[in-house]
Amino acid sequence: MKKIRDFINNADIRRFRFWLQLLFFVIFIYGGYFAINLGNSIPVFSCGYDKAVGGMCYFLPLQHQLARPLDVLFSVASISVLIGFVTFLLWFIIFNKAWCGYACPLGTMQDWITGLRKKMGIRYSTYTQPQFDKLKKIKYIMLALVILAPMGVGMGLLGGEWRTAFCEICPGRMITPLFVGDVSQWSLDFSTKTAMILTTLGLIFTGLFLIGSFFKKRFFCFFCPMSAMHYIFSDGALLKLKKEGDKCTKCGDCYNVCDMQIKDIADDVKSTNILRDDCIFCMKCVAACPEDDALHVDILNMKLFTSTKGGFAKRMEMDRLEKKND
Amino acid sequence: MTEHKIETPKERQNRHKAMEAAAVLEKIKHDFKEPPKAMEYFYDLFERVHCKHEALHGDKAKVGTMCIQVPSEIIHALDAVPLRLCNGFYTDDEIGSDLLPSKSCPLVKATVGQFASNNFSDKPDIVISPTTCDQKAKSGAIIENMGFEVYDMEFPRTKESHESREYWRRSVRKFTKDLSQNLNTKLSKKKLKDAIKKVGYAQHLYHKLNILRKNNNSPILGKDMFLVTNAFFFDKIDNWVEAVEALANECEQRVKDEISVASKRSPRIVYTGSPPIFPNLKIPLLIELSDAIIVADETCSSNRMFNDMVSVDEWFVNDMVDSIADRYLKGCTCPIFTKNEDRKRRILDLVRDYKADGVIYQAFAGCQVYEMEQKSVLEAMEKAGVPILYLETDYSPSHLGQLTTRIEAFVESLKNRKRRQ
Structure with a gap:
């Protein structure tokens, strides 16, 4: 027992993490090819726009569910919403935020970009403390967008294109499908004004994601609404x-x-x-x-x-x- | 007819210092139960340097440091030798007394005194003076007036804020650049990495040895540990590492063989406060001659010098320098900082970890910061139910009788307490 414990405590965690991240990356991004399907309540950004996804980010179904008309949302018909949420919680409660550090494909991509920067011999940048204190609040605004925008659609306050507003601006939607050779997400939607604005924002955030995570380790995670959502339940994990x-x-x-x-x-x-x-x-x-x-x-x-x-x-x-x- | 040579002041001073050093070494070597054999190296080293005034470093560039906050990793990486100049000689203390206010700290007086007499076996080419306590900071200028090259390294007096971290990081970056210019050596990624690992290994060895003192049968006395850590002030790091490797191995064996340097009933002491620096090991020696054993310490001449280690995430020069900077500021429990919660927590942690029976707190008369912190530390210990003895001392050989009585009484009371438990 002591030997096992010493082995774990002396372990080179970086190598362990690298391989585990790679494994999860393959499962989530290419899982569909191996008939892996872990459901669609996964507490990480494994994007549902990826055709071969092996387990879908909970936010995509959540937003669709929340966009139901209010009377349907709060009726027995929405038992499936509850089931989806409970499944999300069950996944989350076991591993807590380790989902972010070990399983999230978008996180893994950022770590790979960091690795590239290191190879190029460029040092990382950091935020100053006041900047940090301000920026970290953005993720709660994002979380509000995830929950309130579809509900607004359900109540008839917002147009249908707000249904998956967060997904439209999430860099995961554009980047993840690239790994299965799908470039269809790389376009602007000119159908309505809102759709155009959202997809343009999405393009900007994708650019920021790529550049930001090159200079700042885990750049996107500061703004991630999933991270905010995790934190609400993390005490019970x-x-x-x-x-x-x-x-x-x-x-x-x-x-x-x-x-x-x-x-x-x-x-x-x-x-x-x-x-x-x-x-x-x-x-x-x-x-x-x-x-x-x-x-x-x-x-x-x-x-x-x-x-x-x-x-x-x-x-x-x-x-x-x-x-x-x- | 025999020839008579008149002793120069320098020779006379060296003779006095040698006598001082020899007297203490004699005590250390012969007044106690058998020390580990590997201690021979250190006894011999102190004799060579402090009695025979042998130079150790030859032509290598020598960088004198006035406090532990000067990053030795950077000095090593620039192919120079760091020499900690904090001084424990009463002879030098007396010389310094003429130059500083009468109520100054003996350590500062002795350090300034050594510069005044310009009597070094290894003379520093440049002296780095961090702005830690008032007396150290001001004595930098006094030393400069004597004709030495002194570099003031700005050090913050608080450490909690983000601003202080940034300030100190900038200060260390500037120091790195300036020293590299001064020594005419370029700092490379590889050299800095090697230096961090080498100093890290020295720290690792210290920990390896120190942890053994947690055992009920402690393999080494506190007075010997103080010698080992004191040697790190001036010894060649490679030699030091080799000697401590041997010492740690021997002590490990001693623990296995259940050889103890103290008796089962000897109270275990955590030592804190003003640093004991050879040959001023007066208090540690008195404690251990009174049948107690020092199992841990919280002083800048020993544990604080080794405890916190550098961790680096990405091995680039900038990151390494910043990481080094943090280690010298954030973990430091020096009383010059505005608050001292960390120091109190640290002492309590050592008491728990090393199963100590009591704490002895020494403050040099004139070391204002340690004197001022005394009350709050005493209160914290009382609250935690840890017996503590506060002593005010200086470098003079007088008052020994009174100190002995107080220490013996404290040790006796700890023994009674232990018996009752």
Whole structure:
């Protein structure tokens, strides 16, 4: 048992993550080719516009469901809406936000773009704290768009083209189908004024997505409404990111490696549940923490992966010294 | 007829310092139960450097540092040697007394005193003075007036805000550029990465050794640990690493063989406050001669120097420099900062982790920040039910009797407490 635990705590999490991300990417983007279908309540951006999708982003069906006329939406006929939501919750509750860091195809794409930047020897940029505090609120506006726009359609306040307003502006709609050779989403819809504006915004956001994530790690995740939706339910999830403030020296190593620039991870020594709304649960902070047990990932209150001095030294290659003659 | 040579002031001073060092070394070597064999290296090193005044670094560029906040990784990466100049000699303290206000901190006085007498076995080519406490910051200018090259490195006095992090990062970037110019050496990605890993490995070894002190049978006494960490001030890092490797292995074996340097009833002490720097190991020696054992410390001459490690996400020069900067600011528990919650948490964590029975808090008379923080730390310890003894000392060899009585009484009370439990 101790051996297994040491193995996990000393593991090179980056490699593990890379392969897991690749696996999920294949399942979600190409799953259709292998007759994989995980349903359409998946809590990540695995885009339903992808013809071979192996499990669909929950937002596409959700928006369609919410766009029903109000009397239908709140009747027995909408039991399927409830089922869809419960399925979403069940998926989510097991892995918490690890969906973002390990499974989301759009997240994985951003990590690949980051990898490309690294290869080119260009350093990343960051936001300043005030910028960060402002930008992080955008995802709640996006979430409001996901929920309110289709309801507006259902109530007859908005035109039908608002039904999937968020999908129209989501970069996933344009980029994901490219992986199965489908370029049909790369067009502007001139049918109505609203559709034109939305698809133009979509094109702009796609451009921003590609450029942004080249310079800023996980650029899009700051604005992701799915991330906001996750956060609402994350307290009930089984997988948890925990911190023991007594053991923290606030050295900031975790903050330094955090793709999402979450300051609390280093500075908050009071919270035990340290998962924040921006968190993508990539566990890089746990891997970068040099204090024994200061940060750990728990499942049902059992430590699954915990920070250790030894694991830190191993991952940073500080546990040995290449002897050189000088 | 024998020839009589008149001793120069420098020779006289060196003789005094050698006597001071030798007396302490004798005590360390012979007044205790057998130390680990690998400690020989350190005893010998201190004798060579402090009694025989041997130079260790030859022609290599030497960068003197006035505080732990100067990033040694960057100095190593620029092919230079960092030399921590914080000084523990009473001889130098007396010289410095003539130059600084009478109520100054003995450590600062001794450091300035050494510059005043210009008596170095390894003389620094440039001195980096971070603006940490008032006395250190101001003594930078005094040293500069003596004709040394001094570089003021700006350091913030708060560390919570985003602004302070940015400020310090900028300060470290500027330092990196300026030092590289000064030494006429270019900083490369590879060299910096190697330096981070080398210092990281030294820290890793320190931790490996330090963790062994958690055992009920501690394999090494605090006075020896202070020597090991003190040696890091000036030793060649490769030699230090090799010696600590051997020491850690031997101590590991000692734990397996259940060899203990203290008795089962010896109270376990966490040491905090003003840094004990060789040869001013007065208080650690008194504690351990009173049958207690120092199992952990929270001082800048030891644990604080090694504890926090650099982590880098992307190995580019800019990111490495920023990561290095954070390690020297964010985790630091120096009392110069406005708040001291981190320090209190740290001491309590050490007490828990190392199963300590009590805390001894030393403040140098004249070290205002440690003196001012005393009350809040005492309150925090009282609240947590941890016995604590506060001592005010300086470098002079007097007052030993009084200190011994107080320490012995404290140790005795801890023993009684232990017995009752």
